[in-house]
Amino acid sequence: MGFTTKALHAKPAHKDTHGAMRFPIYQSSAFEFEKAEDLEAVFKGQKAGHVYSRSSNPSIEEFELKIKAISGAFGVVATATGMAAISNALLALLKSGDNFITTKFLFGNTLSLFQTLFSDFGVEVRYVDLSDVDAIKANIDDKTRFLFCESISNPQLIVPDFMAIKSVLKEHNVPFIVDTTATPWNIFDAKKHGVDIEIISATKYISGGGHVLGGLIVDNGTFNWKYHANLEPYYKKFGPNAFMARLRKETYRNLGASLSPMSAYMLSLGLETLDLRVQRSCQNALAVAKHLQSKAEIISVEYPFLENSSYFANASKQFSGGGGLVSFSFKDKEATYAFLNRLNIIKRGTNVQDNKSLAIATYHTIYAEYSEEKKAAYGLTEGMIRLSVGIEDLEDLLSDIDQALAH
Numbered sequence: 001m002g003f004t005t006k007a008l009h010a011k012p013a014h015k016d017t018h019g020a021m022r023f024p025i026y027q028s029s030a031f032e033f034e035k036a037e038d039l040e041a042v043f044k045g046q047k048a049g050h051v052y053s054r055s056s057n058p059s060i061e062e063f064e065l066k067i068k069a070i071s072g073a074f075g076v077v078a079t080a081t082g083m084a085a086i087s088n089a090l091l092a093l094l095k096s097g098d099n100f101i102t103t104k105f106l107f108g109n110t111l112s113l114f115q116t117l118f119s120d121f122g123v124e125v126r127y128v129d130l131s132d133v134d135a136i137k138a139n140i141d142d143k144t145r146f147l148f149c150e151s152i153s154n155p156q157l158i159v160p161d162f163m164a165i166k167s168v169l170k171e172h173n174v175p176f177i178v179d180t181t182a183t184p185w186n187i188f189d190a191k192k193h194g195v196d197i198e199i200i201s202a203t204k205y206i207s208g209g210g211h212v213l214g215g216l217i218v219d220n221g222t223f224n225w226k227y228h229a230n231l232e233p234y235y236k237k238f239g240p241n242a243f244m245a246r247l248r249k250e251t252y253r254n255l256g257a258s259l260s261p262m263s264a265y266m267l268s269l270g271l272e273t274l275d276l277r278v279q280r281s282c283q284n285a286l287a288v289a290k291h292l293q294s295k296a297e298i299i300s301v302e303y304p305f306l307e308n309s310s311y312f313a314n315a316s317k318q319f320s321g322g323g324g325l326v327s328f329s330f331k332d333k334e335a336t337y338a339f340l341n342r343l344n345i346i347k348r349g350t351n352v353q354d355n356k357s358l359a360i361a362t363y364h365t366i367y368a369e370y371s372e373e374k375k376a377a378y379g380l381t382e383g384m385i386r387l388s389v390g391i392e393d394l395e396d397l398l399s400d401i402d403q404a405l406a407h
Contacts, residue, residue, distance in 0.1 A: 003070055003186045007271040010069035012062045025265045026050075026058045045249075055253050059261035063268045067216060070271065071185045073198075074221025075244035077252055078214060078264060082181060082201025083109060084257040085215030087117075089177065089199055090148070092243065092251040095230055096122035098145045101174075103130050104378055105153040108366040110179070111378075130160045136168050145230065146175045146197075151190070152182040152315075154352070155327050155362045155386035156379045157302045159311035162318060166194030173227035181205070181353070186275045187282065187321035196223040197243070203351070205324075208270040208277055210354035212263045219243050277355065277391055282321035284357075284397060285389035289326045291398050297335070297405055299383070301328040324353050324390070330383035336361050340385065342404035345396055352388035357397060359387045 001009065012023050031050045033039040041047035050056045064076040079085045094100070102114065104127045114125045126139045130149055147169055152159055162178070169176050177197040180190050184205050190198050200206070202214030225242035226235040234242035252258070259267075282305075289303035304315035305322030315322055330336045340348055340359055349358040350365065360366070363380045370378070389397070 004272070004275045006070045007066060007274060010066045013065060014058070023059065023062045023265070023268065025261050026053075027261050028057075029053050053261065054256055054258045055248070057258075057261050057264070060259050060264040063259075063264040063271075066268055066271055067218065071198075071218060072191065072220075073218045075219040075241065077217040077244065077247050078202070078259045078267075079217065079252070079257045080215065080259050080263075081213045081257075082179075082199070082203055082215040083113070084255075085199050085201070085217050086110060086179065087113060088247060088251050088255060088257050089197060089217045090118075090146070091255070092246045093145045093175070093228065093230055094118075094123050098143050098230070099124035099126055099141070100145050101126045101128050101136060101139050101147040103127060103149050103153070103158075105156045105158050106150060107154045107179075108362070108370075110150075112369070130165060133164055133168050136165065137172075140168075140172045140174060142229075144172070144174055145228065146177050148177045148179075150179040150182065151188060152304060152323050152325065154182065154325065155366075155384065157304055157309075157311070157325060157327050158379075159304050159314040159318070161314050162190075162193040162195060170194075173224070175223045175228065182323040182325060183319055183321075184274060184278055186278055187323070188319050191220040191222060193318055194222075196220055202267050202270075204353035205278055205281075206267050206270045206274060208273060208355055210351050210356070212266045212270075214259055214263050214267050215257075217247065278324075279321065280391040281324035281353065281389055284391065284394050285324045285326050286322060287394055288387070288389050288397055288401070289328075291401065292326065292328050295405060297330065298328050299331055301326065303327075324388055326387045326389060328385055328387065329381050330385070333361070333364065333382045336383045336385060338407070339404050342407045343400055344403070345392060345400040346387070352386070354388065355390050357388060357390040357392060359385055362386050 030052050042049040042051050060078050064078050067076045128135045128139050166176055175196040178195045179199045181201045181204050198218040200216040202216050225231045231242045234246050238245040286305050289301055289306055292298050292301045303326045304311045346357040346359050350360050363382050363384055367375050
Protein backbone atom coordinates (compact mmCIF):
# COMPACT_ATOMS: atom_id res chain seq x y z
CA MET A 1 0.00 0.00 0.00
CA GLY A 2 1.02 3.59 -0.60
CA PHE A 3 1.72 6.17 2.07
CA THR A 4 -1.77 7.64 2.45
CA THR A 5 -3.49 4.29 2.04
CA LYS A 6 -1.46 2.96 4.96
CA ALA A 7 -2.37 6.00 7.06
CA LEU A 8 -6.05 5.40 6.33
CA HIS A 9 -6.16 1.62 6.60
CA ALA A 10 -3.46 0.51 9.05
CA LYS A 11 -4.98 -2.14 11.31
CA PRO A 12 -5.38 -1.40 15.04
CA ALA A 13 -4.08 -3.86 17.60
CA HIS A 14 -7.63 -4.82 18.55
CA LYS A 15 -10.92 -4.63 16.67
CA ASP A 16 -13.45 -2.25 18.18
CA THR A 17 -16.39 -3.99 19.86
CA HIS A 18 -18.90 -1.90 17.91
CA GLY A 19 -17.03 -1.80 14.61
CA ALA A 20 -16.37 1.95 14.84
CA MET A 21 -14.57 3.24 11.74
CA ARG A 22 -12.74 5.72 13.95
CA PHE A 23 -10.73 4.07 16.71
CA PRO A 24 -12.23 5.20 20.06
CA ILE A 25 -10.65 7.62 22.50
CA TYR A 26 -9.85 5.68 25.66
CA GLN A 27 -9.90 8.63 28.04
CA SER A 28 -9.03 6.59 31.11
CA SER A 29 -6.06 6.65 33.46
CA ALA A 30 -6.32 2.98 34.50
CA PHE A 31 -7.79 -0.30 33.21
CA GLU A 32 -9.62 -3.10 34.97
CA PHE A 33 -8.61 -6.78 34.80
CA GLU A 34 -10.84 -9.80 35.33
CA LYS A 35 -8.22 -11.59 37.40
CA ALA A 36 -5.44 -10.44 39.69
CA GLU A 37 -3.12 -12.94 38.00
CA ASP A 38 -3.61 -11.20 34.64
CA LEU A 39 -2.69 -7.83 36.13
CA GLU A 40 0.45 -9.34 37.61
CA ALA A 41 1.40 -10.92 34.27
CA VAL A 42 1.13 -7.57 32.46
CA PHE A 43 3.27 -5.81 35.08
CA LYS A 44 5.91 -8.53 34.69
CA GLY A 45 5.85 -8.27 30.89
CA GLN A 46 4.56 -11.83 30.52
CA LYS A 47 1.35 -10.70 28.86
CA ALA A 48 0.35 -7.76 26.67
CA GLY A 49 -2.11 -5.28 28.09
CA HIS A 50 -2.74 -1.74 29.28
CA VAL A 51 -2.69 -1.06 33.00
CA TYR A 52 -2.06 2.70 33.32
CA SER A 53 -2.08 5.38 30.62
CA ARG A 54 1.24 6.87 31.68
CA SER A 55 2.82 3.63 30.39
CA SER A 56 0.43 2.71 27.57
CA ASN A 57 -3.10 3.34 26.35
CA PRO A 58 -5.13 1.80 23.47
CA SER A 59 -5.60 5.15 21.69
CA ILE A 60 -1.89 5.96 21.90
CA GLU A 61 -0.98 2.44 20.79
CA GLU A 62 -3.23 2.81 17.74
CA PHE A 63 -1.41 6.04 16.77
CA GLU A 64 1.98 4.37 17.24
CA LEU A 65 0.92 1.42 15.06
CA LYS A 66 -0.13 3.82 12.30
CA ILE A 67 3.30 5.46 12.45
CA LYS A 68 4.95 2.03 12.21
CA ALA A 69 2.82 1.20 9.18
CA ILE A 70 3.59 4.34 7.19
CA SER A 71 7.27 4.61 8.19
CA GLY A 72 8.31 0.95 8.17
CA ALA A 73 9.82 1.48 11.63
CA PHE A 74 10.89 -1.29 13.98
CA GLY A 75 9.47 0.47 17.06
CA VAL A 76 7.65 3.69 17.94
CA VAL A 77 7.03 5.57 21.18
CA ALA A 78 4.68 8.56 21.17
CA THR A 79 5.37 11.35 23.66
CA ALA A 80 3.64 14.49 24.93
CA THR A 81 5.77 16.91 22.85
CA GLY A 82 8.68 16.98 20.43
CA MET A 83 11.00 18.17 23.20
CA ALA A 84 9.86 15.23 25.33
CA ALA A 85 10.79 12.94 22.45
CA ILE A 86 14.30 14.44 22.27
CA SER A 87 14.93 14.35 26.02
CA ASN A 88 13.54 10.83 26.51
CA ALA A 89 15.39 9.32 23.56
CA LEU A 90 18.73 10.87 24.47
CA LEU A 91 18.49 10.25 28.20
CA ALA A 92 17.80 6.58 27.47
CA LEU A 93 21.26 6.42 25.87
CA LEU A 94 23.30 8.57 28.26
CA LYS A 95 24.97 8.38 31.65
CA SER A 96 27.07 10.91 33.54
CA GLY A 97 30.55 11.03 32.01
CA ASP A 98 29.32 10.24 28.49
CA ASN A 99 29.49 12.54 25.50
CA PHE A 100 27.66 12.99 22.21
CA ILE A 101 28.35 14.84 18.97
CA THR A 102 26.08 17.46 17.49
CA THR A 103 26.12 20.78 15.64
CA LYS A 104 25.54 24.35 16.82
CA PHE A 105 22.91 24.74 14.07
CA LEU A 106 19.87 23.53 15.99
CA PHE A 107 16.47 24.78 17.10
CA GLY A 108 16.85 27.17 20.05
CA ASN A 109 15.11 25.01 22.67
CA THR A 110 17.16 21.97 21.66
CA LEU A 111 20.33 24.02 22.09
CA SER A 112 19.09 25.18 25.48
CA LEU A 113 18.51 21.57 26.57
CA PHE A 114 22.03 20.59 25.50
CA GLN A 115 23.77 23.60 27.00
CA THR A 116 22.06 23.57 30.40
CA LEU A 117 20.44 20.33 31.54
CA PHE A 118 22.89 17.89 29.97
CA SER A 119 25.96 19.78 31.15
CA ASP A 120 24.44 20.00 34.65
CA PHE A 121 24.21 16.20 34.69
CA GLY A 122 27.80 15.62 33.60
CA VAL A 123 27.25 14.91 29.90
CA GLU A 124 29.68 16.54 27.46
CA VAL A 125 28.22 17.97 24.27
CA ARG A 126 30.71 18.17 21.39
CA TYR A 127 29.81 20.69 18.68
CA VAL A 128 31.27 19.79 15.29
CA ASP A 129 31.02 20.95 11.68
CA LEU A 130 29.02 18.02 10.30
CA SER A 131 30.24 18.66 6.76
CA ASP A 132 33.74 17.71 7.97
CA VAL A 133 33.84 13.92 8.39
CA ASP A 134 37.40 14.08 9.73
CA ALA A 135 36.23 16.40 12.52
CA ILE A 136 33.43 13.97 13.36
CA LYS A 137 35.89 11.08 13.46
CA ALA A 138 38.30 13.05 15.67
CA ASN A 139 35.57 13.69 18.24
CA ILE A 140 34.52 10.05 18.65
CA ASP A 141 35.91 8.14 21.63
CA ASP A 142 34.84 5.24 23.84
CA LYS A 143 32.38 7.49 25.68
CA THR A 144 30.58 8.80 22.57
CA ARG A 145 27.01 7.52 22.67
CA PHE A 146 25.43 9.02 19.51
CA LEU A 147 25.46 11.84 16.95
CA PHE A 148 22.43 14.13 16.80
CA CYS A 149 21.37 16.65 14.16
CA GLU A 150 18.30 17.94 12.29
CA SER A 151 17.41 16.82 8.77
CA ILE A 152 17.01 20.51 7.85
CA SER A 153 18.32 22.85 10.53
CA ASN A 154 15.81 25.28 11.98
CA PRO A 155 16.06 28.17 11.05
CA GLN A 156 19.33 28.13 9.03
CA LEU A 157 18.01 25.39 6.66
CA ILE A 158 21.31 23.50 6.50
CA VAL A 159 21.05 19.99 5.01
CA PRO A 160 23.72 17.44 6.04
CA ASP A 161 25.04 14.63 3.84
CA PHE A 162 23.58 11.77 5.85
CA MET A 163 25.41 8.87 4.23
CA ALA A 164 28.76 10.64 4.59
CA ILE A 165 28.10 11.04 8.32
CA LYS A 166 26.79 7.48 8.60
CA SER A 167 29.94 6.05 7.03
CA VAL A 168 32.02 7.45 9.91
CA LEU A 169 29.55 6.46 12.63
CA LYS A 170 29.28 2.92 11.31
CA GLU A 171 33.04 2.42 11.66
CA HIS A 172 32.80 3.23 15.37
CA ASN A 173 29.38 1.68 16.18
CA VAL A 174 27.84 5.04 17.07
CA PRO A 175 24.07 5.45 16.50
CA PHE A 176 22.81 8.22 14.23
CA ILE A 177 19.87 10.23 15.64
CA VAL A 178 18.13 12.83 13.47
CA ASP A 179 15.25 15.20 14.19
CA THR A 180 13.25 14.69 10.98
CA THR A 181 10.36 16.99 11.89
CA ALA A 182 10.96 19.15 8.80
CA THR A 183 11.03 16.17 6.42
CA PRO A 184 8.23 13.61 6.98
CA TRP A 185 8.48 10.09 5.56
CA ASN A 186 6.69 10.95 2.32
CA ILE A 187 9.56 13.25 1.30
CA PHE A 188 12.51 11.65 3.13
CA ASP A 189 13.29 7.98 3.71
CA ALA A 190 15.52 8.45 6.74
CA LYS A 191 16.13 4.73 7.22
CA LYS A 192 17.42 4.42 3.66
CA HIS A 193 19.84 7.29 4.32
CA GLY A 194 21.44 5.78 7.41
CA VAL A 195 19.35 7.25 10.24
CA ASP A 196 18.95 4.84 13.16
CA ILE A 197 16.62 6.87 15.37
CA GLU A 198 14.20 9.56 14.22
CA ILE A 199 12.86 12.25 16.54
CA ILE A 200 9.72 14.06 15.39
CA SER A 201 7.62 16.87 16.76
CA ALA A 202 4.16 15.57 15.85
CA THR A 203 2.87 19.04 16.76
CA LYS A 204 4.03 20.16 13.34
CA TYR A 205 3.16 18.47 10.03
CA ILE A 206 1.39 15.49 11.59
CA SER A 207 -1.17 17.50 13.57
CA GLY A 208 -1.59 19.80 10.58
CA GLY A 209 -3.81 22.37 12.20
CA GLY A 210 -1.48 23.42 15.01
CA HIS A 211 -4.13 22.25 17.46
CA VAL A 212 -2.35 19.58 19.49
CA LEU A 213 1.09 18.83 20.96
CA GLY A 214 2.89 15.53 20.45
CA GLY A 215 6.22 13.86 19.77
CA LEU A 216 7.58 10.61 18.35
CA ILE A 217 10.64 8.44 18.90
CA VAL A 218 11.11 6.09 15.95
CA ASP A 219 13.58 3.20 16.05
CA ASN A 220 14.36 2.12 12.48
CA GLY A 221 15.86 -1.16 13.70
CA THR A 222 19.18 -0.50 11.97
CA PHE A 223 21.53 -0.20 14.95
CA ASN A 224 22.84 -3.25 16.80
CA TRP A 225 22.36 -2.28 20.44
CA LYS A 226 24.85 -4.85 21.70
CA TYR A 227 27.52 -2.32 20.65
CA HIS A 228 26.05 0.46 22.85
CA ALA A 229 27.69 0.39 26.29
CA ASN A 230 24.63 1.66 28.17
CA LEU A 231 22.19 -0.66 26.42
CA GLU A 232 24.28 -3.83 26.37
CA PRO A 233 22.47 -5.25 29.46
CA TYR A 234 19.12 -4.61 27.76
CA TYR A 235 20.35 -6.25 24.58
CA LYS A 236 21.15 -9.42 26.50
CA LYS A 237 17.56 -9.55 27.75
CA PHE A 238 15.55 -7.95 24.93
CA GLY A 239 17.75 -8.33 21.83
CA PRO A 240 16.92 -5.81 19.07
CA ASN A 241 14.17 -4.39 21.32
CA ALA A 242 16.82 -3.05 23.73
CA PHE A 243 16.24 0.64 23.00
CA MET A 244 12.45 0.34 23.00
CA ALA A 245 12.58 -1.66 26.26
CA ARG A 246 14.77 0.97 27.96
CA LEU A 247 12.28 3.65 26.92
CA ARG A 248 9.14 1.75 27.86
CA LYS A 249 10.33 0.30 31.14
CA GLU A 250 12.40 3.22 32.43
CA THR A 251 12.90 6.55 30.69
CA TYR A 252 9.49 7.17 29.12
CA ARG A 253 7.51 5.61 31.97
CA ASN A 254 9.49 7.19 34.81
CA LEU A 255 9.74 10.71 33.37
CA GLY A 256 5.99 10.88 32.67
CA ALA A 257 6.26 12.04 29.07
CA SER A 258 3.06 10.31 27.98
CA LEU A 259 0.85 11.62 25.22
CA SER A 260 -2.82 12.12 26.10
CA PRO A 261 -5.41 9.79 24.48
CA MET A 262 -7.27 12.76 22.98
CA SER A 263 -4.06 14.08 21.43
CA ALA A 264 -3.27 10.63 20.03
CA TYR A 265 -6.70 10.52 18.40
CA MET A 266 -6.27 13.95 16.80
CA LEU A 267 -2.75 13.13 15.58
CA SER A 268 -4.09 9.93 14.01
CA LEU A 269 -6.57 12.04 12.06
CA GLY A 270 -3.76 14.33 10.96
CA LEU A 271 -1.84 11.39 9.49
CA GLU A 272 -4.64 10.76 7.01
CA THR A 273 -4.04 14.03 5.14
CA LEU A 274 -0.32 14.36 5.87
CA ASP A 275 0.88 13.60 2.34
CA LEU A 276 -1.54 16.06 0.74
CA ARG A 277 -0.59 18.86 3.13
CA VAL A 278 3.16 18.28 2.96
CA GLN A 279 3.18 18.27 -0.85
CA ARG A 280 1.18 21.50 -0.97
CA SER A 281 3.40 23.12 1.66
CA CYS A 282 6.57 22.18 -0.23
CA GLN A 283 5.21 23.47 -3.53
CA ASN A 284 4.15 26.76 -1.95
CA ALA A 285 7.47 27.14 -0.11
CA LEU A 286 9.56 26.76 -3.27
CA ALA A 287 7.39 29.26 -5.14
CA VAL A 288 7.52 31.73 -2.23
CA ALA A 289 11.31 31.39 -1.99
CA LYS A 290 11.73 32.14 -5.70
CA HIS A 291 9.39 35.12 -5.38
CA LEU A 292 11.34 36.51 -2.43
CA GLN A 293 14.59 36.21 -4.40
CA SER A 294 13.23 38.71 -6.92
CA LYS A 295 12.69 41.42 -4.31
CA ALA A 296 15.41 44.07 -3.96
CA GLU A 297 14.51 44.81 -0.33
CA ILE A 298 15.45 41.27 0.71
CA ILE A 299 19.19 40.70 0.99
CA SER A 300 19.22 36.89 1.22
CA VAL A 301 16.88 33.91 0.84
CA GLU A 302 17.55 30.33 1.92
CA TYR A 303 15.54 27.29 0.84
CA PRO A 304 17.15 23.89 0.16
CA PHE A 305 15.50 23.40 -3.23
CA LEU A 306 16.68 26.73 -4.65
CA GLU A 307 19.35 25.89 -7.22
CA ASN A 308 21.70 28.55 -5.83
CA SER A 309 21.42 27.14 -2.28
CA SER A 310 24.62 25.72 -0.80
CA TYR A 311 22.55 22.68 0.20
CA PHE A 312 20.74 22.07 -3.08
CA ALA A 313 22.91 19.05 -3.95
CA ASN A 314 22.36 17.37 -0.58
CA ALA A 315 18.65 18.20 -0.53
CA SER A 316 17.88 17.09 -4.08
CA LYS A 317 19.64 13.71 -3.71
CA GLN A 318 18.04 12.94 -0.33
CA PHE A 319 14.59 14.58 -0.33
CA SER A 320 11.68 14.61 -2.76
CA GLY A 321 10.57 17.97 -1.36
CA GLY A 322 12.34 20.83 0.39
CA GLY A 323 9.98 21.17 3.35
CA GLY A 324 7.89 24.16 4.33
CA LEU A 325 10.46 26.49 5.91
CA VAL A 326 11.96 29.50 4.12
CA SER A 327 14.49 31.84 5.79
CA PHE A 328 15.09 35.32 4.42
CA SER A 329 16.65 38.53 5.68
CA PHE A 330 16.21 42.26 5.56
CA LYS A 331 19.02 44.69 6.28
CA ASP A 332 18.01 45.36 9.90
CA LYS A 333 15.43 44.83 12.65
CA GLU A 334 13.46 47.96 11.71
CA ALA A 335 12.80 46.76 8.16
CA THR A 336 12.04 43.24 9.41
CA TYR A 337 9.43 44.40 11.91
CA ALA A 338 7.87 46.83 9.43
CA PHE A 339 7.35 43.91 7.04
CA LEU A 340 6.04 41.52 9.71
CA ASN A 341 3.57 44.08 11.06
CA ARG A 342 2.04 44.64 7.61
CA LEU A 343 1.27 40.97 6.95
CA ASN A 344 -2.39 40.01 6.90
CA ILE A 345 -2.76 36.39 5.78
CA ILE A 346 0.62 35.24 7.07
CA LYS A 347 0.41 35.21 10.87
CA ARG A 348 3.04 36.31 13.36
CA GLY A 349 3.63 33.18 15.45
CA THR A 350 6.25 30.71 16.60
CA ASN A 351 4.95 27.32 15.43
CA VAL A 352 6.01 25.75 12.12
CA GLN A 353 4.32 23.46 9.60
CA ASP A 354 0.84 24.53 10.56
CA ASN A 355 -1.77 24.64 7.79
CA LYS A 356 -1.53 28.42 8.15
CA SER A 357 1.61 30.31 7.15
CA LEU A 358 3.53 31.73 10.12
CA ALA A 359 6.43 34.18 10.32
CA ILE A 360 8.79 35.10 13.16
CA ALA A 361 12.01 37.08 13.65
CA THR A 362 14.05 34.29 15.25
CA TYR A 363 16.99 36.47 16.34
CA HIS A 364 14.77 38.50 18.65
CA THR A 365 12.44 35.74 19.88
CA ILE A 366 13.44 32.06 19.91
CA TYR A 367 17.11 32.94 20.44
CA ALA A 368 16.46 36.00 22.63
CA GLU A 369 18.29 34.44 25.62
CA TYR A 370 21.57 34.08 23.68
CA SER A 371 24.32 36.69 23.39
CA GLU A 372 24.93 38.57 20.14
CA GLU A 373 28.17 36.62 19.70
CA LYS A 374 26.41 33.27 20.01
CA LYS A 375 23.61 34.29 17.68
CA ALA A 376 26.17 35.28 15.07
CA ALA A 377 27.89 31.90 15.51
CA TYR A 378 24.52 30.20 14.96
CA GLY A 379 24.14 31.96 11.60
CA LEU A 380 21.42 34.36 12.77
CA THR A 381 21.06 38.01 11.83
CA GLU A 382 18.88 40.82 13.20
CA GLY A 383 16.94 40.99 9.93
CA MET A 384 16.21 37.26 9.59
CA ILE A 385 12.68 35.92 9.26
CA ARG A 386 11.72 32.27 9.46
CA LEU A 387 8.64 31.74 7.33
CA SER A 388 6.69 28.52 7.74
CA VAL A 389 4.73 28.22 4.51
CA GLY A 390 1.28 26.71 4.86
CA ILE A 391 -1.28 25.37 2.41
CA GLU A 392 -3.09 28.59 1.50
CA ASP A 393 -3.64 29.44 -2.16
CA LEU A 394 -0.26 30.50 -3.48
CA GLU A 395 -1.55 33.67 -5.13
CA ASP A 396 -2.85 34.90 -1.77
CA LEU A 397 0.51 34.30 -0.07
CA LEU A 398 2.44 36.14 -2.78
CA SER A 399 -0.05 39.00 -2.69
CA ASP A 400 0.30 39.32 1.07
CA ILE A 401 4.10 39.42 0.79
CA ASP A 402 3.95 42.04 -1.96
CA GLN A 403 1.57 44.36 -0.10
CA ALA A 404 3.72 44.11 3.06
CA LEU A 405 6.83 44.99 1.04
CA ALA A 406 5.06 47.89 -0.67
CA HIS A 407 4.54 49.58 2.70
